[in-house]
Amino acid sequence: MRSFGTTIFAEMSALAAQTGSINLGQGFPDTDGPAAMLDRAVRAVLSGANQYPPGPGLLELRQAVSEHRREHYGLGYDPAGEVLVTVGATEAIAAAVLALCEPGDEVIAFEPYYDSYAASVALAQARLVGVTLRPLGGRFTFDPGELRAAVTPRTRAILVNSPHNPTGTVLTRDELAVIAELCQERDLVAITDEVYEHLTFDGVEHVPLATLPGMRERTVMISSAGKTFSVTGWKTGWVCAPAPFVTAVQTVKQFLTFTAGAPWQLAVAYGLRNETGWVSALRAGLQDKRDRLMAGLSAAGFEVFRPSGTYFVQTDIRPLGFTDGLELCRRLPELAGVVAIPTQVFYDHPERGSHFVRFAFCKKDEVIDEAVTRLKRLSTG
Numbered sequence: 001m002r003s004f005g006t007t008i009f010a011e012m013s014a015l016a017a018q019t020g021s022i023n024l025g026q027g028f029p030d031t032d033g034p035a036a037m038l039d040r041a042v043r044a045v046l047s048g049a050n051q052y053p054p055g056p057g058l059l060e061l062r063q064a065v066s067e068h069r070r071e072h073y074g075l076g077y078d079p080a081g082e083v084l085v086t087v088g089a090t091e092a093i094a095a096a097v098l099a100l101c102e103p104g105d106e107v108i109a110f111e112p113y114y115d116s117y118a119a120s121v122a123l124a125q126a127r128l129v130g131v132t133l134r135p136l137g138g139r140f141t142f143d144p145g146e147l148r149a150a151v152t153p154r155t156r157a158i159l160v161n162s163p164h165n166p167t168g169t170v171l172t173r174d175e176l177a178v179i180a181e182l183c184q185e186r187d188l189v190a191i192t193d194e195v196y197e198h199l200t201f202d203g204v205e206h207v208p209l210a211t212l213p214g215m216r217e218r219t220v221m222i223s224s225a226g227k228t229f230s231v232t233g234w235k236t237g238w239v240c241a242p243a244p245f246v247t248a249v250q251t252v253k254q255f256l257t258f259t260a261g262a263p264w265q266l267a268v269a270y271g272l273r274n275e276t277g278w279v280s281a282l283r284a285g286l287q288d289k290r291d292r293l294m295a296g297l298s299a300a301g302f303e304v305f306r307p308s309g310t311y312f313v314q315t316d317i318r319p320l321g322f323t324d325g326l327e328l329c330r331r332l333p334e335l336a337g338v339v340a341i342p343t344q345v346f347y348d349h350p351e352r353g354s355h356f357v358r359f360a361f362c363k364k365d366e367v368i369d370e371a372v373t374r375l376k377r378l379s380t381g
């Protein structure tokens with residue numbers, strides 16, 4: 001694991017702290033989740049939910065997840081055997097990859113990809129094969145021919161993240177159909193990372209891959225409470241899948257963490273059942289913040305891609321006369337008092353993303369406005 005060192009988030013957040021810069025790097029919200037849900041967590045602690053929950057998670061949360069999947073997507077998962085509570089989506093992804101992949105197996109993921117994927121695949125001694133998302137008509141997408149060509153006899157799984165961090169792409173039904181067809185033709189398992197499932201904009205709808213014909217039985221569907229309810233510190237996630245997959249994932253999970261924190265589980269069950277209105281307001285608010293940041297970044301001279309989901313705006317820095325995002329991000333605190341993330345760190349092939357920089361907009365309006373004012377120095381200074 002030596003090559004994994006410290007992440008770019010640690011480096012850039014330390015830089016932000018040292019220089020007093022505005023941190024639009026790391027993607028966590030600077031406001032809290034729904035008050036009644038927070039209160040539910042407090043009450044859970046004070047009323048004795050403080051010992052090990054069962055390995056699969058508290059039944060109350062498994063039931064709430066199951067109801068939520070049915071209401072939102074028409075998908076049925078049995079709380080007894082088809083739902084597993086995990087320590088965030090991160091543990092779910094790691095446990096799924098460890099459970100389903102043998103050493104030497106290949107796992108396909110769309111690059112740029114979330115940084116834990118490569119580490120999880122490495123822990124399983126499997127090999128990550130990146131298929132590159134490229135801008136086409138203002139959004140990032142993949143070439144079906146390239147995806148098809150990436151499948152080999154060793155391919156075991158495809159890890160699909162939609163809405164996609166860091167590009168903001170929400171895969172369309174047609175794009176998902178290409179993936180679904182390939183999974184069925186080549187007998188692949190789909191592991192889906194849907195942590196931004198509710199954070200989509202402009203009326204764009206998130207479609208779970210498991211809802212496509214023939215896909216429920218070969219999909220390990222993963223999500224978490226962190227992004228949906230602005231409680232990234234709670235690390236409460238879940239896996240929904242047919243029982244043999246859940247059993248395999250739980251077998252690994254029991255020796256990673258055994259179980260997840262009890263008070264959060266009760267509070268998240270409450271949130272899933274009672275706070276859909278709060279989530280809709282969060283989505284609307286984030287869409288405004290996206291527009292605010294996009295307008296500011298355009299005015300500052302960046303080429304800006306409109307995300308249909310997530311917390312992030314992707315930019316091309318070349319119109320400002322820069323070519324290397326890593327170099328720019330290291331200098332950005334001194335040039336403009338702002339911290340961002342160089343997208344190239346999310347690639348197997350960094351040269352394919354060297355001119356992209358990612359900015360987070362899950363921040364207070366005044367923070368976004370101040371960041372934008374400062375970034376305008378890049379073109380005038």
Ligand SMILES: *Cc1c(COP(=O)(O)O)cnc(C)c1O
Nearest residue numbers: 088089090114165193224226237
């Ligand atoms: C934040 C994030 C995660 C991690 O979710 P946790 O529930 O905090 O573990 C996983 N995948 C993506 C794409 C994310 O952005």
